[in-house]
Amino acid sequence: MSFSEIKRREIKNYLLHKIDEDDDAVIAKVADAFGISATSVRRYIDAEIADGHIMADDSKKSGYSLIFKNHSFEYNIKDMDEHEDNVLYTDIYPILSVNENAGRIWKYALPEMFNNAIEHSQGKRLKAHVEACCLYTRIAVSDNGIGIFKNVVNAMKDYGFKNPTPEDAIIELYKGKFTSCPERHTGEGIFFTMRMVDKLSIVSDGTILEHGYYGDVSYIKSHLLAYAMKLSKTGTVVIMELINNTQRSSREIFDQYADIDEGLIRTSIPVFEACLDRDPVARSQARRIAHRLEGFKEVTLDFSKVEIMGQGFADELFRVFKNAHPDTILTPVNMNSDVQMMYLYSVNKKVEAPRYK
Numbered sequence: 001m002s003f004s005e006i007k008r009r010e011i012k013n014y015l016l017h018k019i020d021e022d023d024d025a026v027i028a029k030v031a032d033a034f035g036i037s038a039t040s041v042r043r044y045i046d047a048e049i050a051d052g053h054i055m056a057d058d059s060k061k062s063g064y065s066l067i068f069k070n071h072s073f074e075y076n077i078k079d080m081d082e083h084e085d086n087v088l089y090t091d092i093y094p095i096l097s098v099n100e101n102a103g104r105i106w107k108y109a110l111p112e113m114f115n116n117a118i119e120h121s122q123g124k125r126l127k128a129h130v131e132a133c134c135l136y137t138r139i140a141v142s143d144n145g146i147g148i149f150k151n152v153v154n155a156m157k158d159y160g161f162k163n164p165t166p167e168d169a170i171i172e173l174y175k176g177k178f179t180s181c182p183e184r185h186t187g188e189g190i191f192f193t194m195r196m197v198d199k200l201s202i203v204s205d206g207t208i209l210e211h212g213y214y215g216d217v218s219y220i221k222s223h224l225l226a227y228a229m230k231l232s233k234t235g236t237v238v239i240m241e242l243i244n245n246t247q248r249s250s251r252e253i254f255d256q257y258a259d260i261d262e263g264l265i266r267t268s269i270p271v272f273e274a275c276l277d278r279d280p281v282a283r284s285q286a287r288r289i290a291h292r293l294e295g296f297k298e299v300t301l302d303f304s305k306v307e308i309m310g311q312g313f314a315d316e317l318f319r320v321f322k323n324a325h326p327d328t329i330l331t332p333v334n335m336n337s338d339v340q341m342m343y344l345y346s347v348n349k350k351v352e353a354p355r356y357k
Contacts, residue, residue: 011036015044016066016135019054024061053134066133071095073128077143080118080126085111092130096137098244105196105242105250106139112189113141113238121145123235136198136244142237147204152178161291166207167276171288173202173209174269176257177295188264195268196253199241210273212241267293268300281310286317294325304334314346322347 003011011034018026030041045064048054057065073091080087088110096106117126123145131138152169155178161168172178176191194200199212257266272278275285293299301317303309322330332343 007034010034011044012048013135015041016048016053019060019062019064020066020133020135022061022065026062026064048134051134066135068131068133069095071130075126075128077118077121077124077126080114088114092128092139095130095132097132098137098242099246101249102137102242102244102246105246105248106137108250109193109197109240110139110141112193113240116148116189116238117141117143117145117236120148120151121235132244134244136241138239138241140237140239142235144235146235148202148236149204149207155179166205168288170207170209171269171274172292174211174274175267175292175296177264177267178292186263191264191267192250192253192257193240195257196248196250197240197242198246199239201239202236203239204236211270262297265296266298266300267296268302270302270304272303272305278306279308279310280306280313281308283312283316286313286321290317290321293321293330294328296328298329298331301330301332302334303332303336303339306339307336309339309342311342311346314342318343318346 011030014033015026015030018029023029027038027041027045030036030044031038045054049056052067054064055067056063059065071092073087075087088107092110093103093107096103098106114126114128117123121143123143125144127140127142129140129142131140149166149169152172153164153166156164156168156172173190177187179187190202194211197212200209201211201213202209257268258264269289271280271289274289280286289301318330318332322328332339335343
């Protein structure tokens with residue numbers, strides 16, 4: 001049976017993803033998915049081994065593992081002021097093996113993360129670690145400074161926040177348009193970067209911001225913390241991952257959230273990640289999420305992974321905030337039936353002011 005080049009690429013990519021997932025039935029699943037024999041799947045595997053993309057690995061359930069290339073760099077921050085792009089062009093960009101879309105995304109994301117470390121961390125050392133395979137590239141940028149969440153918490157106090165916590169800082173970073181240095185920055189670098197890459201995590205002082213992860217939360221936390229601590233014992237570690245042949249473009253992300261005349265006018269908040277205990281039930285949680293939302297025209301609230309929503313949370317966000325700020329459009333998405341029922345209850349409920357005689 002002869003397949004087109006497009007079909008062969010589909011089989012190859014599916015096979016590699018199953019190996020990356022360490023699927024113990026990789027041969028059977030590839031054969032079933034594309035209607036080919038187990039012998040044909042093994043030929044694809046042999047070809048990937050010959051190309052240096054995978055290797056036999058008895059420690060894996062699938063029997064194979066992806067081959068990664070690793071590169072590490074370390075810089076003195078005081079030598080990099082306003083010249084962070086120089087080392088990116090000499091050290092990192094040349095070793096990336098990605099398509100045009102991915103290349104443009106990295107050329108946006110990496111300068112933003114380097115600049116954050118240079119201008120905000122108060123650290124002395126910056127490290128970059130590139131880990132790449134045939135499917136995706138993962139890049140970690142770390143510093144030994146004050147820590148991003150401490151920095152944001154300190155800035156929040158100047159903006160009038162009362163007793164802000166690192167978790168509050170995470171919510172503000174999800175929203176965007178928050179910066180500790182408004183005279184020099186717009187607070188959009190992390191916002192756009194986390195939406196351009198497939199996965200992003202920021203680790204500092206045991207607190208984690210995560211975006212794009214859909215597995216078990218406890219596993220994610222332990223994995224990221226272990227990875228981060230290998231790179232830096234203090235300060236901040238930003239870990240980004242992007243498929244090498246991504247179809248996503250940086251332009252479509254900008255167009256999704258920003259207006260050429262008005263700037264960043266739309267935002268999206270992952271409710272599950274934004275709530276400390278994952279369940280949005282309390283009015284206080286809703287108030288933290290609602291803070292500064294009036295600065296946006298449209299807000300998407302993503303309820304993926306949220307199983308329940310409390311009446312107080314729903315009422316505070318979808319009735320109280322909405323009544324106070326009717327020009328801000330709140331759009332909830334990815335709600336299960338229970339969450340949707342509470343949402344509909346909150347928006348349809350009519351509450352009249354008490355009448356006193």
